[in-house]
Amino acid sequence: MLSDTPWLLIDDDRTFLDILARSLRRQGIDAHLAHDPETAITALAEQEIARCVLDLNLAGDSGLALLPKLLAQRPGLDVVVITGYGSIATAVEAMRRGAVNYLCKPVTVAQLMEVFSVSSAEPPLRQTPPSVEELEWEHIQQVLQQHDGNISATSRALNMHRRTLQRKLQKRSRWRQ
Known part of the structure; x- marks a missing residue:
């Protein structure tokens, strides 16, 4: 077990949170659930919590x-x-704001x-270079x-037609699901 103190799980997807909390309990970790920022702040004030899993988009x-x-x-x-x-831009921003790590869903316990158990903040190096499509996606996300x-x-900054940018964003978001 990683900690005697419960974790705080913050996500607007109630089903995901329930499943994650049950999986953590099987590992001997208690979890408090929050579906919005207000509940999260309240839970943090009322409970002794050392670890938090925070979704990037909260409804x-x-x-x-x-x-x-x-x-x-x-x-x-x-x-x-x-x-x-996930994107490199949001990962960098999350780390800059104080996150210890950034993971893309689906996430396992x-x-x-x-x-949480890794003491080093250094992520492992990738074994293969990113594809051209991944580099393009990361650049679009950063801009x-x-x-x-x-x-x-963004389309003006990338010198790209607005509809082309929208199609690229929609195509990638469907692919990630």
């Missing part, structure tokens, strides 16, 4: 916006950010336990984040 709210608030309330908190739509999610501004 329209940003997990990245919640992350500094959690760390301000509990400075020693280890937070792993999870998402169904074994992965979470490994991430999209620089323009606060504004598709028109």
Whole structure:
């Protein structure tokens, strides 16, 4: 068991949270569930929690916006950010804001336990270079984040037609599901 203190799981997907909490209990880890930022802040104030799993998208709210608030309330908190739509840009931003790691869904309990048990913050090096498609996707995500999610501004910055950018984003999001 990694900790005697419970974990805080924050995600707007109630089914995912229930399954994750049950899987953690089988490993001897108790978990408190939060489906929105307010519940998460309250749970952190009322419970002794050392580890947190935070979804990037909380039904329209940003997990990245919640992350500094959690760390301000509990400075020693280890937070792993999870998402169904991973990109290097959001991973870098999550780490910059204080996350100990960043994982793409689907996430297993074994992965979470490994991430929390690793003492080094250095991720393992990738064995193969990224494909051209992956590099393009990461660049698009970085420019999209620089323009606060504004598709028109991003398409201008990339010198790409707006519809082309939208098709690329839709195609990749369907592929990731």
